Amino acid sequence: MQNAGYDIGDISKPDELIRYAARAQIDLVGDAASQTMIAKAIGMANNPDTSTAGANLTHLLMDGTFSDARLQKLDEVIVALAPDRDSHVGGLSSLAICLRGLTDRESLSDRVPANWTQEVLRGPADDEVGVLTQASALLSVFLAAEQIDKVDPHPRSRAVRAVHKRYSEQIEHVVEQLIILGYAPPTPRSVEALIMLGTLGAYAFEPIKAALDEALAQPLGFRVWRVITTLVMLNRRAAHTQALAKWVRYLFKDDVDQYREQSLYPGRSLDLELAIRVPSYWSPPQDDWAGDALLARANNPLATIQERGTAAMGLWQRAKEDRHRDLNQVAAAVDTLIKEFETPPASPDVYTGMRWVAATLKHDMAHDADVWNDWPQVDEPWMRHINEAVDYIERHLAEPRVLPGTKTLLRHSLLQTDAIYRRQAIEALVAGGWTGPVARALERFLELEREESWLRIRALFALGFLQHRDSRVQKSLAAACQLAYSNLRGSPNRAQIAEMHSALFAVGDCFGAEGVPEEDVRHTRDSIQNVLAGIVNEQLTLREPLFPVSRACAYLLTFMILPRSNGSEDLAEVLLKELCRHPDPTTRELSGWALKNRIDDAGAVKPLVHARL
Numbered sequence: 044m045q046n047a048g049y050d051i052g053d054i055s056k057p058d059e060l061i062r063y064a065a066r067a068q069i070d071l072v073g074d075a076a077s078q079t080m081i082a083k084a085i086g087m088a089n090n091p092d093t094s095t096a097g098a099n100l101t102h103l104l105m106d107g108t109f110s111d112a113r114l115q116k117l118d119e120v121i122v123a124l125a126p127d128r129d130s131h132v133g134g135l136s137s138l139a140i141c142l143r144g145l146t147d148r149e150s151l152s153d154r155v156p157a158n159w160t161q162e163v164l165r166g167p168a169d170d171e172v173g174v175l176t177q178a179s180a181l182l183s184v185f186l187a188a189e190q191i192d193k194v195d196p197h198p199r200s201r202a203v204r205a206v207h208k209r210y211s212e213q214i215e216h217v218v219e220q221l222i223i224l225g226y227a228p229p230t231p232r233s234v235e236a237l238i239m240l241g242t243l244g245a246y247a248f249e250p251i252k253a254a255l256d257e258a259l260a261q262p263l264g265f266r267v268w269r270v271i272t273t274l275v276m277l278n279r280r281a282a283h284t285q286a287l288a289k290w291v292r293y294l295f296k297d298d299v300d301q302y303r304e305q306s307l308y309p310g311r312s313l314d315l316e317l318a319i320r321v322p323s324y325w326s327p328p329q330d331d332w333a334g335d336a337l338l339a340r341a342n343n344p345l346a347t348i349q350e351r352g353t354a355a356m357g358l359w360q361r362a363k364e365d366r367h368r369d370l371n372q373v374a375a376a377v378d379t380l381i382k383e384f385e386t387p388p389a390s391p392d393v394y395t396g397m398r399w400v401a402a403t404l405k406h407d408m409a410h411d412a413d414v415w416n417d418w419p420q421v422d423e424p425w426m427r428h429i430n431e432a433v434d435y436i437e438r439h440l441a442e443p444r445v446l447p448g449t450k451t452l453l454r455h456s457l458l459q460t461d462a463i464y465r466r467q468a469i470e471a472l473v474a475g476g477w478t479g480p481v482a483r484a485l486e487r488f489l490e491l492e493r494e495e496s497w498l499r500i501r502a503l504f505a506l507g508f509l510q511h512r513d514s515r516v517q518k519s520l521a522a523a524c525q526l527a528y529s530n531l532r533g534s535p536n537r538a539q540i541a542e543m544h545s546a547l548f549a550v551g552d553c554f555g556a557e558g559v560p561e562e563d564v565r566h567t568r569d570s571i572q573n574v575l576a577g578i579v580n581e582q583l584t585l586r587e588p589l590f591p592v593s594r595a596c597a598y599l600l601t602f603m604i605l606p607r608s609n610g611s612e613d614l615a616e617v618l619l620k621e622l623c624r625h626p627d628p629t630t631r632e633l634s635g636w637a638l639k640n641r642i643d644d645a646g647a648v649k650p651l652v653h654a655r656l
Contacts (some may be wrong), residue, residue, distance in 0.1 A: 049105065050447035054455050054464045055414045057142035058108050060471040063448040064138055065114070066104050067475030068121050070442045071132065075124040085116040114139050134231050138474040140238050142467060144276045160184055164213040167220060167652070171232045171557060174220045174652050178239040181210060181217060185246040203246055214247050218254050223654050225270055226263040228552040228602055229508055241273035248283040252290055257656050259298075262594070262633035265306040268313035272320050288325040291317065295336045305629045307594045308548060310347040310500070310541065312354075312462040315340060319357040319463065323365040331368075334358060341380050347541060348393055348497050352400035353462040355380045356414070359404065360461075363413040374408065381405060392538035395425070396497030403460040418458055425495045429457050432488035439480035449477060453484055456505045457498060465501070469508050478511035485509075486519040496538035499523070500545040507549030510556060512563060520550050521570035528574040531583060531592065540589060547574075547595035555602030557651055564603050568614065575600070579618045590627040597622050597630050601637035607646025616642060 049066065051059050069078055079097035082088070087103070088096035103109065109117075114135045122133040160180045168174040188202035207214070221243075224236035244251045251274070258267045271291065278287060294302075295318060303309050318333040326333035340346055341354035355377055362373035384401035387394055402419040433450050440446055455468035472481050485506045492498055503523055506516060527543035535543070554567045568575070575596060578584060584593040597619065604615035615637075622634040640654035 048443045048445075048447045051416075051451045053414075053416055054451075054459065054468060057139070060142060060452075060467060061109055061114070061135065061139050062104055062107070063445075063452070064135055064471050064474035064476075065109065065117060067442075067445045067449070067477055068117075068132060068135065069104075070445050071476045072121055072124040076120075081117070081120055081124075084120045085113060109135075109139065111136060111139060132476055134234075134474045137231060137234050137238060138470055140277075141234065141273075141470060164210065164217075167216045170650060170652060171224060171236075174217065174224060175232065175235055175239065177213070177217050178221060178236075178243065181214060182239070182242060184210065185243070189246075207247055211250070214243070214250055215254075218243070218247070218251050219656055220652050222254055222258050222267070222270070222656065223651060225266055226258075226654075227651055228510075228556040230510060230556045230558075232557070237270050237273045238277075240270050241277040244274045244287075245278050245283075248278075248286060252286075254656070259294075259302060261656060262305070262307055262597075262629050262636065264302065265308050265311060265313060268317050272313070272317045275317065275320055275322075288322075291321060292325070292332055295332055299336060307598055307629065307633070308544075310349045310545075312350050315350060315353050315357060316463050319353075319361065323361070323367070328368050334361060337361075338376065344388075348396040348400060349462050349500075351380075351384075351397070352403075352460040355384075355400065355404055356407070356461040359408065360413040363411075377404060377408065390537055392496065392536040395423075395495055396538075399458075399497075400460050403458075414461060414464060418454075425492055425498055428488055428491040429454065429498075431491060432457075432484045435487045436480050436484040439483045440477055442477070445475065445477055449475070449481065453481055457488070457501050466508070469505050473509060478509045479513070482506060482509055482511040482513075482516050482519075486515060489519055489523055493526070496542040499542055503542075503545045503549040507552035510553060512553060512559065516553065517563075517567050517570065520546065520553065521567070524550065524571045524574050528577065531589075532577075535589075537588070540592060544591040544595040547592070547599050551595070551599035551602050555599060561605060565605060568603055568605075572614065575614070575618060579621045584630075585626055587627075590630065593622060593625050593627055593630040594633065597633045597637070601633060601641060604637065604641050604648055606642075606648050610646075612646070613642075 049063070051063055053059055069081055072081075076084075077097075078100060082096035082100035083093055085100075087099040088094075089099070103113075118133040118135050121135075125132050160183070163180045164177055168177050184206050185203060188206045191202040218240065221236045221240045224233050225240065227233050240251060255267055255270060258264050271294075275287065275291065278284065295314075299314055303314065315337065318336045321333045337354040337357045341351050341358065343351065346354075358373055359377050362368045362370045381401045381404050384397040384404075388397065399421075402421065403415075406419045407413070407415045433454055436450060436453060437446065440449060449472065452468040452472050456465055456472070459465040459468065472478065485502050488502050489499060489506075492502075503520070506520065523546040524543075527539065527546045530539040531543050550567060550571065554564055578592060578596050584590060584596075600615040600619050600622075604619075605613045607613055607616070619634045619637050622630050623638070625631050625634070636654075641649055641651075643649055
């Protein structure tokens with residue numbers, strides 16, 4: 044039984060993704076300890092009989108539900124067994140919280156001793172670990188205060204209010220630094236920052252709300268939508284729920300279109316994810332402001348394929364999940380969208396992608412499911428390329444328990460219309476730890492598929508999000524940038540512009556993360572220096588349709604800036620100064636922010652946590 048392979052039957056079930064990641068990580072450290080040893084270490088035995096531990100863990104890995112506490116123990120054991128492995132090891136707890144919310148706030152506390160709190164919070168932290176430690180210290184104090192309030196006969200939240208008042212200054216700087224970490228390319232620590240923000244929001248909602256309002260208006264604010272989604276998922280029943288619901292409603296009623304226009308990456312659809320995750324009783328059928336926002340985006344011809352598909356799928360999913368909604372009415376609206384998506388548009392470059400969106404919507408509705416887990420049958424070259432890339436993974440991944448689920452998740456990362464489930468598939472792959480074989484398969488797909496930009500965009504996003512940094516990933520991303528740049532220098536269509544944007548973002552996400560060695564950043568940048576310099580110096584992005592490319596270029600340079608050498612300005616510093624004169628306000632603002640916050644007067648690169656909103 045232990046060596047049997049397990050697939051993922053339903054991408055919408057968090058427990059299936061969590062079990063996949065747990066199996067993958069256990070197999071990853073299998074040379075250091077047996078599954079039975081791991082089972083005993085995480086307390087799976089029926090005391091005093093320890094012989095049952097292995098069987099109990101096997102059963103849990105097959106069809107059980109891991110508690111937050113159990114996953115935390117498993118993380119600790121796996122990290123202890125594999126101290127030299129990359130940062131993906133030990134991220135099971137974070138994955139679970141992202142997928143299903145937080146069931147036990149105490150599992151987030153890093154057990155900071157109470158008598159250390161004052162010293163830990165004395166001033167702003169100097170690195171990512173310090174920021175997360177300070178957030179954990181604050182959380183520990185709030186958790187203790189919450190316990191006091193539960194037994195204190197005085198009005199509820201008296202102790203929590205006292206902690207809030209005592210640590211108001213510390214809360215302010217910790218929240219700002221957590222947001223800055225959330226701005227950064229996706230890493231396990233940036234995910235932890237989002238979770239900490241959402242959890243602290245249960246105790247310090249107003250200062251967090253004020254900080255997020257400010258951050259949303261900044262160029263990097265597109266990632267703040269995910270913070271708010273985390274806040275909603277973790278605090279649906281908290282004391283401030285009414286204020287939170289009112290604020291989220293206001294954002295969608297008054298500000299969402301403005302934020303989209305200035306976004307660095309509207310195709311990420313993070314605002315749509317929030318709209319889909321909003322509890323049904325916040326946006327009831329008689330005043331369905333979240334549904335209105337989704338329908339408006341699905342109908343927006345200027346929105347990306349990903350946005351329109353995610354919005355349309357979200358409408359259907361919300362109606363399936365809430366029996367109070369008129370499913371027939373929603374189905375009629377989605378049918379209208381499907382007909383539009385199937386009609387050849389004025390821009391033929393997006394037609395194939397929109398037809399696939401229509402096909403998957405029809406497929407899900409025909410099966411009366413909020414999301415279906417197989418795919419419409421199409422005989423297209425791009426589908427054959429996906430099949431070949433998925434099969435290619437077998438050359439690099441021989442672990443029988445991990446292979447079926449890995450192939451399924453890889454297929455979802457390319458074919459899934461709903462951007463939420465597509466990203467969750469990639470998150471599960473990251474948490475599983477077998478990112479090398481997945482990267483090889485994505486590289487193979489990019490070699491095979493040269494025409495369909497909408498699919499290349501998905502593959503590039505997945506490759507950047509995996510955070511698997513080696514020479515082959517670097518070469519693949521550089522080749523993608525060079526191909527997109529050759530199209531950009533001609534008469535690029537919308538899809539080719541979006542592909543250039545995605546290629547630059549993937550490089551920035553993968554090699555711009557905190558802690559990447561300077562030589563790796565320099566080598567990666569050198570491989571696309573002609574692209575970066577050409578975009579800026581040849582003024583290829585001065586027309587509004589090309590503004591997304593200048594924004595992506597500024598993003599990459601912001602996170603891949605290097606120190607000055609022998610008094611000479613770094614390439615990123617030089618190009619960012621040029622982008623400060625760009626006609627696009629968002630490009631100018633981000634470039635100015637980067638020059639102010641990423642490099643000091645002596646030419647050294649500042650730690651990201653020293654930046655200000």
